[in-house]
Amino acid sequence: MANPYVASNRYVINNHDQNPPTQQKTFEEAAASYLSHGGCNRFLPQIISYFEGRELRSIHPFDIRQMAEALYPDQSNATRNRQALSPARAVITHAYERGWCNLMRLRRFKEDRPQRKTPASHVWLHAFIRECDISNLPHLSALILFMSQTGARISEAIRLEWSDVDFSARTALLRKTKTGTNSLRFLTDELIDRMRDLRAAPASSGRVFRYINRHSVNERIHAVCDRAGISYKSSHLCGRHSFATNAIEAGMDIRTTMAAGDWKSSSIFLEIYVHPRQNAGRIVADRFNAFQFSGAI
Structure with a gap:
């Protein structure tokens, strides 16, 4: 019989336990514990405010991606990954290590390759x-x-x-x-x-x-x-x-x-x-010109 507590999507893990603890922890409590154990607070305040009052078991990967889009509607996917997904995942991973929730897999937003910029020559x-x-x-x-x-x-x-x-x-x-x-x-x-x-x-x-x-x-x-x-x-x-x-x-x-x-x-x-x-191919070819193979060694 299939396990009803495992989601079919391989990226989403159901965060409900068969035997949940008597007192459920909220995201705020998990974040406070994460910070008290040396976590980084650089991008967390907005995320904590967004999930205010939410129990960890009620937060799923879809919710976190929605949070990233809500907090950074006009920013790039790289910014969403760095400033929303990564801090939230760090808090939830810390909560998992403390036994407060299940482990969660979180897909990152697809990032475009950065455009090449010309440096100062x-x-x-x-x-x-x-x-x-x-x-x-x-x-x-x-x-x-x-x-x-x-x-x-x-x-x-x-x-x-x-x-x-x-x-x-x-x-x-x-x-x-x-x-x-x-x-x-x-x-x-x-x-x-x-x-x-x-x-x-x-x-x-x-x-x-x-x-x-x-x-x-x-x-x-x-x-x-x-x-x-x-x-x-x-x-x-x-x-x-x-x-x-x-x-x-x-x-x-x-x-x-x-x-x-x-x-x-x-x-x-x-x-x-x-x-x-810009002329990388010609530069390499000119360097190879130093080696001539038609004459005697």
């Missing part, structure tokens, strides 16, 4: 830095150079303080990066010279680059690009995308580049941040 960076120098924007030029040569994220770069810069060792310590750890970055000679000039300027205490958020940085970048007559590149394209692509084109191997920029996933690094050249 050496030619673009040269034109941008030159325009910054003409416009007397030393903090912006140093910031863009810092991100493009260290792979720092904009949030990490603008938080950099002078106490974390070692001029003698030519290093900068990025504190509490996206991965939750400190990361040491090594600085080029030109970048060190520009940062020394910033350090010598009046009121040069606290943050190195003075900017407080990425929006103000991107607005300045846009204005400089307009004056220089070059295409606009966001701070992200000027930073990690530029660092990854230019390092690989300079001949660095994948693992070394990942370690220098603090990437943890090789798949993300290669699929998102490393951009192939």
